[in-house]
Amino acid sequence: MKTQPDAPRPRIRVLPDHVANQIAAGEVVERPASVVKELVENALDAGASAVRVSIEQGGKGRIRVADDGCGMIREDLLVCLDRHATSKIRRAEDLRDIHTLGFRGEALPSIAAVSRMVIDTAPSNQATGSRLRVLAGRMQGVDDAPRRPGTTVDVRNLFLNTPVRARFLRAAGVETRAVSEVLHALALANLDTRFVFESNGRTVFDLAAGRELAARIGAIWKDADAAVLIPVATQRGGTRLFGVVQRPDRARPGFRRAHLFVNGRPFRDAGVLAAADRGYRTTVPDNTRPWLFLFLTVPGGQVDVNVHPGKAEVRFRQRGRIEDFVESSVRETLDGIESAATWGEPRPLHVVREGEGAGQGAKVAGDPGAASDEDADDDIAQINIFRARAAQAEDAAASEEVYMPRAPRPALLQIHNSFILAETRDGIIILDQHAAHERILYEEMLAGFEGAGSEGQRLLFPFTIRLTKPELEIVESVSETLARLGFELAPFGHEALLVQAVPSPHRYFDAEQCIREMVQELLHGSDLTRSANNQNERVAMSFACKGAIKAGQKLAQEEMHELFDQLFATELPYHDIHGRPTVVRLGLGELRRKFGRS
Amino acid sequence: MRLTITRQNLQRGLAAVSASIPGKTTLPVLSNVLIESEDNSVWISGTDLDVSIRVRVPAEVTQGGAITAPGRKLLALTRELPDQPVELRGRGHQLEIGCGNSRIKLNGLPSEEFPNVPAMDFEEGWSVSEASLRQVIRGTAFAVSTEESRPILNGVYWEIGDRMTMVATNGHRLAKMEVAAVGTGGAAGASGAFIVPPAALAQVERLFDGDGEIEVGRGGNHLGFRSTNQEVYTRLIEGSYPNYEQVIPKDNDKVARVDKEAMEAAVRRMAVLASDQTHRIRMSFEPDRVHLDVMTPDLGEAHDELELDYEGEALRIGFNANYLIEVLRNMPAGDVKVAFKTAERAATVVPAESELDYLCLVMPLRLVD
Ligand SMILES: Nc1ncnc2c1ncn2[C@@H]1O[C@H](COP(=O)(O)OP(=O)(O)OP(=O)(O)O)[C@@H](O)[C@H]1O
Numbered sequence: 001m002k003t004q005p006d007a008p009r010p011r012i013r014v015l016p017d018h019v020a021n022q023i024a025a026g027e028v029v030e031r032p033a034s035v036v037k038e039l040v041e042n043a044l045d046a047g048a049s050a051v052r053v054s055i056e057q058g059g060k061g062r063i064r065v066a067d068d069g070c071g072m073i074r075e076d077l078l079v080c081l082d083r084h085a086t087s088k089i090r091r092a093e094d095l096r097d098i099h100t101l102g103f104r105g106e107a108l109p110s111i112a113a114v115s116r117m118v119i120d121t122a123p124s125n126q127a128t129g130s131r132l133r134v135l136a137g138r139m140q141g142v143d144d145a146p147r148r149p150g151t152t153v154d155v156r157n158l159f160l161n162t163p164v165r166a167r168f169l170r171a172a173g174v175e176t177r178a179v180s181e182v183l184h185a186l187a188l189a190n191l192d193t194r195f196v197f198e199s200n201g202r203t204v205f206d207l208a209a210g211r212e213l214a215a216r217i218g219a220i221w222k223d224a225d226a227a228v229l230i231p232v233a234t235q236r237g238g239t240r241l242f243g244v245v246q247r248p249d250r251a252r253p254g255f256r257r258a259h260l261f262v263n264g265r266p267f268r269d270a271g272v273l274a275a276a277d278r279g280y281r282t283t284v285p286d287n288t289r290p291w292l293f294l295f296l297t298v299p300g301g302q303v304d305v306n307v308h309p310g311k312a313e314v315r316f317r318q319r320g321r322i323e324d325f326v327e328s329s330v331r332e333t334l335d336g337i338e339s340a341a342t343w344g345e346p347r348p349l350h351v352v353r354e355g356e357g358a359g360q361g362a363k364v365a366g367d368p369g370a371a372s373d374e375d376a377d378d379d380i381a382q383i384n385i386f387r388a389r390a391a392q393a394e395d396a397a398a399s400e401e402v403y404m405p406r407a408p409r410p411a412l413l414q415i416h417n418s419f420i421l422a423e424t425r426d427g428i429i430i431l432d433q434h435a436a437h438e439r440i441l442y443e444e445m446l447a448g449f450e451g452a453g454s455e456g457q458r459l460l461f462p463f464t465i466r467l468t469k470p471e472l473e474i475v476e477s478v479s480e481t482l483a484r485l486g487f488e489l490a491p492f493g494h495e496a497l498l499v500q501a502v503p504s505p506h507r508y509f510d511a512e513q514c515i516r517e518m519v520q521e522l523l524h525g526s527d528l529t530r531s532a533n534n535q536n537e538r539v540a541m542s543f544a545c546k547g548a549i550k551a552g553q554k555l556a557q558e559e560m561h562e563l564f565d566q567l568f569a570t571e572l573p574y575h576d577i578h579g580r581p582t583v584v585r586l587g588l589g590e591l592r593r594k595f596g597r598s
Numbered sequence: 599m600r601l602t603i604t605r606q607n608l609q610r611g612l613a614a615v616s617a618s619i620p621g622k623t624t625l626p627v628l629s630n631v632l633i634e635s636e637d638n639s640v641w642i643s644g645t646d647l648d649v650s651i652r653v654r655v656p657a658e659v660t661q662g663g664a665i666t667a668p669g670r671k672l673l674a675l676t677r678e679l680p681d682q683p684v685e686l687r688g689r690g691h692q693l694e695i696g697c698g699n700s701r702i703k704l705n706g707l708p709s710e711e712f713p714n715v716p717a718m719d720f721e722e723g724w725s726v727s728e729a730s731l732r733q734v735i736r737g738t739a740f741a742v743s744t745e746e747s748r749p750i751l752n753g754v755y756w757e758i759g760d761r762m763t764m765v766a767t768n769g770h771r772l773a774k775m776e777v778a779a780v781g782t783g784g785a786a787g788a789s790g791a792f793i794v795p796p797a798a799l800a801q802v803e804r805l806f807d808g809d810g811e812i813e814v815g816r817g818g819n820h821l822g823f824r825s826t827n828q829e830v831y832t833r834l835i836e837g838s839y840p841n842y843e844q845v846i847p848k849d850n851d852k853v854a855r856v857d858k859e860a861m862e863a864a865v866r867r868m869a870v871l872a873s874d875q876t877h878r879i880r881m882s883f884e885p886d887r888v889h890l891d892v893m894t895p896d897l898g899e900a901h902d903e904l905e906l907d908y909e910g911e912a913l914r915i916g917f918n919a920n921y922l923i924e925v926l927r928n929m930p931a932g933d934v935k936v937a938f939k940t941a942e943r944a945a946t947v948v949p950a951e952s953e954l955d956y957l958c959l960v961m962p963l964r965l966v967d
């Protein structure tokens with residue numbers, strides 16, 4: 001939070017002991033990056049619209065942070081180096097609802113104690129400024145110094161009086177990278193602030209103010225464009241989430257960029273990251289690590305930032321709720337067409353800015369009724385395959401009896417008996433019939449588990465399947481789950497299974513082959529079954545995969561339409577259960593570009 | 599070859615065989631039709647190798663012969679010709695068409711390349727009435743399986759002897775109809791049993807639309823249907839058909855009698871709300887009444903009631919609504935008897951009033967609550 005307009009009277013006070021004692025204690029200054037973090041946080045708290053950070057030798061030689069914030073009057077400058085001297089809180093209660101990055105009054109004294117520091121500062125309504133010089137914690141003098149409004153803190157010879165700590169510093173390159181990372185996080189959280197970073201006199205980056213999140217991410221990382229990020233904006237009660245996450249088809253195993261923020265403050269949290277990853281389940285292969293940039297806004301009092309000396313971690317009052325919210329928000333995001341794989345160049349990301357997100361653009365988690373209709377970009381978020389051409393035909397279809405041939409809808413084209421091509425309002429999409437039906441079956445089966453299970457079709461000609469002993473054992477071990485999918489199986493002698501009822505997921509379903517393949521998969525395991533959380537999921541996944549309409553199956557128009565309708569009624573229509581897309585889209589814009597018409 | 603034919607006759611002949619011209623084919627001659635003169639008529643043939651159709655139309659033949667020409671093009675062209683006599687003339691592999699002032703040449707292929715129709719033994723065959731054959735086809739062929747692992751069930755089982763019986767099933771429901779085979783027994787009443795692809799039966803039903811007799815003959819793995827002016831040949835599905843008699847329950851003693859229209863209408867209403875995957879609906883029979891219920895999570899639920907004659911014990915049973923609808927749709931108008939033993943066993947549906955020997959059977963869904 002930005003500071004109050006500066007007043008002529010002093011603002012900094014030393015916290016009384018009983019308040020100071022409640023502040024998480026520990027080492028604040030570990031390396032140049034922590035110095036930069038503290039100084040830039042101070043600049044941001046001072047309401048800076050531009051922050052310039054210059055370092056030499058990875059910050060070991062010199063660190064300078066200059067801002068155009070509110071500055072300090074002489075009286076404040078003289079106390080700001082005292083321990084627990086802060087303008088940001090007054091009372092113990094303030095600790096419960098902190099709106100600034102700083103609150104301890106620890107940073108400047110801790111840095112000053114181990115370096116040679118010079119602070120130049122001028123408040124915005126005064127003509128002259130002041131310069132304070134400190135050496136290893138000892139004040140060397142205060143002078144008048146002309147300066148534009150703002151503050152510059154110059155830190156040299158870090159750890160000059162603690163040679164052991166100086167020795168633990170890494171090579172300049174490593175320290176520089178750590179400084180960069182600190183700045184990246186703060187720059188992502190403060191889009192309205194310009195950030196300039198110079199190292200040894202060279203500009204490393206210069207991030208313009210006032211750009212939207214995606215643009216800033218793109219300006220920071222060259223590989224961000226190819227990563228393809230899609231916007232998240234959800235709200236549940238007073239808690240909001242906005243940001244961007246990686247489109248599932250672009251996510252890869254291994255390296256990821258993941259940044260979490262709460263109320264504008266970067267924080268680390270394995271639990272929240274894991275929750276976001278859970279939101280991706282079944283849309284990406286199991287070992288995949290999608291990029292995440294998530295900004296939480298929680299009501300005051302719901303988060304405690306006073307738990308870690310470096311403020312790197314926070315504590316949520318209701319951690320479970322926050323994790324649930326993050327998981328369901330990510331999942332909802334992946335339910336939109338933005339999350340579908342595209343063909344060709346990814347579209348540039350929407351404009352997302354904090355504050356705008358939850359207002360008009362956001363889906364509201366926990367309020368599914370509101371979610372679907374209120375989408376900011378109705379054009380794409382609400383897929384409506386047929387509206388483009390057949391608004392009337394569709395209305396007519398709605399009034400037809402289901403068993404009569406439906407009123408004509410635009411023809412769907414089946415390609416090589418495996419893919420289905422359809423026109424959409426903003427281009428075309430191609431659907432993978434097997435992947436799509438997998439998603440449909442999987443969700444259907446999971447829904448069935450919530451109730452009593454799915455009804456199996458009893459067979460006029462029950463049949464037997466010969467199985468080996470281990471195969472029969474695996475069937476036995478999941479027999480209850482199989483029954484809930486609709487299978488009625490019973491041992492038949494010692495080497496066979498009698499099949500009396502089977503699910504009937506489509507007209508081309510081969511129950512015997514499905515059972516054989518499921519048994520093999522469950523017996524030997526597969527990437528798919530290993531990604532399941534429990535037995536129900538494992539068996540449902542295996543059934544969805546083996547029981548779904550196969551590639552190569554010719555489908556009637558009516559069946560293709562049904563496949564579309566059912567797919568888009570699922571929770572995650574754009575993703576199959578292996579973490580592959582069900583749908584690839586090609587926008588009109590891209591199509592025009594490909595033909596050189598744009 | 600040289601002949602004159604009316605535009606209408608040419609179009610009729612071509613339209614009749616066009617259904618057997620394959621859409622895509624790797625054998626170019628199959629997209630052609632074969633035109634052969636015979637006395638004062640011409641045979642037009644088309645085939646996709648599984649089903650072949652031959653149709654004879656009157657023509658004035660001045661010079662006998664045969665030629666092939668692209669079937670769809672020829673049909674399209676015939677539709678556009680003026681209503682005047684059409685002269686067809688084979689010159690090498692080209693078919694010349696003259697009509698009014700129009701002169702067209704279509705490139706064909708040598709008639710020898712066109713596949714021969716399989717040799718049939720009609721002498722040793724059977725004779726059935728067109729009308730009864732159509733009736734059994736309509737009553738049963740709908741029930742064939744679309745799943746390909748058991749090709750036998752993809753065909754319609756046809757037994758012919760003193761009477762003829764047709765059966766089709768996909769293992770979830772079955773339809774069976776038996777009629778007297780008028781004029782049966784060309785060869786001393788020998789009986790036969792075949793598994794016929796439904797596509798061929800669809801052509802038989804379409805082409806033999808009169809009330810005459812059809813000769814049926816068998817040749818190796820093929821079956822032929824013929825009357826004076828049309829012939830249909832089909833490959834048969836090989837294998838032995840499952841013992842369907844054995845699975846038709848004889849002891850279904852809980853019998854409901856109901857107007858088929860009323861029942862079908864009620865089931866259709868329920869079907870709208872049934873799950874897309876299972877199409878499940880439930881029926882609860884109690885004396886003189888049946889309750890129909892459907893409950894689909896995320897969609898909604900529906901309830902309906904129907905008065906009927908039922909005296910058995912109360913029974914709750916689940917069905918795939920689509921199967922019931924198909925069966926009821928095919929029943930003759932009037933009342934049907936729907937009979938059960940238990941909620942796990944096959945339900946049978948038969949006409950209550952008509953003489954027709956027609957039975958459909960539907961396996962229930964396993965109820966899970
Ligand atoms: N760049 C700046 N511009 C204006 N005022 C500043 C600046 N840096 C520090 N101050 C003032 O000096 C005070 C002490 O700063 P310091 O960083 O030591 O403590 P803090 O920010 O209050 O808390 P924390 O130790 O958590 O960072 C601040 O409260 C603020 O009033």
Ligand SMILES: [Mg+2]
Pocket residue numbers: 038041042101102103107108
């Ligand atoms: Mg600070």
